[in-house]
Amino acid sequence: MVHALNHIGDLLELSGAGRFRSGAYRNAARAIRDMPTDQLHSLVRAGELAQVRGIGPSTLSVIVELIETGESSYLERLRAEVPEGLVELLDIPGFGPERISKLHADLGVDSLDTLEAAARDGRLAALPRMGSRTVAKILAGIERVREQRGMALYPHALVEANLLLVVVAGHSSVERAAVAGMVRRKCEVIGEIDIVAAVRGDCAAVAAELTSVPNMREPSKATDGSVAVRLVDGTRLNLHCVQAGEFAVALWRATGSPEHVREIEQHAKTRGLTVARNRLLDTKRTPKPIASEAEFYAALGLPYIEPELREGLGEVRAAIDNELPALITADDIRGVLHCHTQYSDGSASIDQMVASARARGWSYLGISDHSRAAAYAGGLSTEAVYAQHAEIDRINDELRGASSDFRVLKGIEADILIDGRLDYEPELLDQFDYAIGSVHSRFALDQAAMTERVLRAMDDPHLTILGHPTGRLLLRREPYAIDIESILAKAAALGVAIELNADPRRLDLDWRHCQVAKRLGCAIEIGPDAHSVAGLSNVEIGVGIARKGWLGPADVLNATGSADVLKWAVSRRAGA
Numbered sequence: 001m002v003h004a005l006n007h008i009g010d011l012l013e014l015s016g017a018g019r020f021r022s023g024a025y026r027n028a029a030r031a032i033r034d035m036p037t038d039q040l041h042s043l044v045r046a047g048e049l050a051q052v053r054g055i056g057p058s059t060l061s062v063i064v065e066l067i068e069t070g071e072s073s074y075l076e077r078l079r080a081e082v083p084e085g086l087v088e089l090l091d092i093p094g095f096g097p098e099r100i101s102k103l104h105a106d107l108g109v110d111s112l113d114t115l116e117a118a119a120r121d122g123r124l125a126a127l128p129r130m131g132s133r134t135v136a137k138i139l140a141g142i143e144r145v146r147e148q149r150g151m152a153l154y155p156h157a158l159v160e161a162n163l164l165l166v167v168v169a170g171h172s173s174v175e176r177a178a179v180a181g182m183v184r185r186k187c188e189v190i191g192e193i194d195i196v197a198a199v200r201g202d203c204a205a206v207a208a209e210l211t212s213v214p215n216m217r218e219p220s221k222a223t224d225g226s227v228a229v230r231l232v233d234g235t236r237l238n239l240h241c242v243q244a245g246e247f248a249v250a251l252w253r254a255t256g257s258p259e260h261v262r263e264i265e266q267h268a269k270t271r272g273l274t275v276a277r278n279r280l281l282d283t284k285r286t287p288k289p290i291a292s293e294a295e296f297y298a299a300l301g302l303p304y305i306e307p308e309l310r311e312g313l314g315e316v317r318a319a320i321d322n323e324l325p326a327l328i329t330a331d332d333i334r335g336v337l338h339c340h341t342q343y344s345d346g347s348a349s350i351d352q353m354v355a356s357a358r359a360r361g362w363s364y365l366g367i368s369d370h371s372r373a374a375a376y377a378g379g380l381s382t383e384a385v386y387a388q389h390a391e392i393d394r395i396n397d398e399l400r401g402a403s404s405d406f407r408v409l410k411g412i413e414a415d416i417l418i419d420g421r422l423d424y425e426p427e428l429l430d431q432f433d434y435a436i437g438s439v440h441s442r443f444a445l446d447q448a449a450m451t452e453r454v455l456r457a458m459d460d461p462h463l464t465i466l467g468h469p470t471g472r473l474l475l476r477r478e479p480y481a482i483d484i485e486s487i488l489a490k491a492a493a494l495g496v497a498i499e500l501n502a503d504p505r506r507l508d509l510d511w512r513h514c515q516v517a518k519r520l521g522c523a524i525e526i527g528p529d530a531h532s533v534a535g536l537s538n539v540e541i542g543v544g545i546a547r548k549g550w551l552g553p554a555d556v557l558n559a560t561g562s563a564d565v566l567k568w569a570v571s572r573r574a575g576a
Helices: 002-014 018-031 036-043 057-069 074-083 082-089 097-107 111-121 133-145 154-167 202-212 244-255 258-270 291-301 314-321 352-361 381-403 447-458 482-495 511-520 535-547 561-575
Strands: 174-180 193-199 226-231 237-240 274-276 280-281 364-370 407-415 434-440 499-501 524-527
Touching: 002 018, 002 057, 002 074, 002 082, 002 097, 002 154, 002 202, 018 057, 036 057, 057 074, 057 511, 082 097, 082 111, 097 111, 111 133, 133 237, 154 174, 174 237, 174 244, 174 291, 193 202, 193 244, 202 237, 237 244, 244 280, 258 314, 280 364, 352 364, 352 381, 352 535, 364 561, 381 407, 407 561, 447 482, 482 499, 482 511, 499 535, 511 524, 511 535, 524 535
Parallel strands: 193 237, 364 407, 407 434, 499 524
Antiparallel strands: 174 193, 226 237, 274 280
């Protein structure tokens, strides 16, 4: 559903319909993205979906048709009108609909292949404002799009997986079903959605029925109950239908990475056991009854290994040695520190952000709007800083008057300038409770220069937290060149916390580097980088990434109270 609406938006923009019409479908996709399927269906039946913000008359009719038939005649008509390859060109950095349309008209470009041909034979470079460096960037972008074809950000894939799960679980022959694979492991980008279903009757027949619905393409032949199909946006669905007694082992197998599965199979052999497809066999090749994944691991003499850890990166050895970490949970988060408001580029007031934070059970909220150098994001002037601080003082006074122990902290996301200085003078930085330092410009520096820039910034005792330390935008922009291990080592030595930016487009620090940070004793701050009330929910995604990085509550700065956060910032300024 969400994929279909976004796809309509892309096709409309490429057809020249304009951003208003295409934006209506993207707004509709956002409006229903986090809506449970049963709620969506109830609103349609009651005729109340039109009252949902973001749903208009045209998008309403498409949603109703998708719900009732699983298809959209409007989507099919647009597909017939717009060359399929043009949509993929939107994923190349710097390529918008206007540019794509012009290349289509001037050079006949209608796919990645024809664009690459035009780049390599000189036709692209001959166009105005198309020098050799631009062509080289376009070729690199083409390669990146090919590598990321069919990939989706975690929250988008999670929504799609849950919608597919409802379809699978609703089949009359399905007894139970669960999402597995990369989604269950909470990978940052998802190329495949895996669903395991326990069924009655013939597994292959049920799988074939489930994957013959509209909006699924290129189904493979069901083999032993497993079948793969392509969704309309290129995402792959792997459906595994098994008998009820095989469900637990099948769920384990479909969840773990190939490396994890291989290591567990090897460990089983050391105990005289065999993992044969979706069954665990004893020394006499007799299937052992396994009712859950916990029972499966226990039968192998292992503690339960959380799904996020099943990457084949040491978790099996740690389980054997009984050294698995106690992982952080969302309930361990006491507050958050990276939030934007209407003072810069956020959409909510401080009062609105505070009300939402309190409703989540947190005990503090740090406001960290952009600094002056980020003019494109409404960075705060000195006058705006003092006005914001006065408002925060007013809110804290009201909270104390209501006998609330909730506290609003005065933070800033200060740009790390090209020479490594933090934006604002030291006297103004002294007025904040803490400062997040982030790189927002000059991403093309070489590794030595970028690393030196950030290392120099950490010498400033005002810097409490290093924000989104590699600058990546998943599926859009590669990390800038930086020696991240040197950064983490210095942060650990100086007591600078490193952000795990929980915006699903960033998820930066990468979870693999979280493991390095943990070994070095570097504190991690999970920051939602929230620009709205809804953006505070990013914390839950960040916690999932922290768990993948083996982090526990003791590793995370904002799993402590506000007094501890302030103590951390004060110790930094004292040079401790």
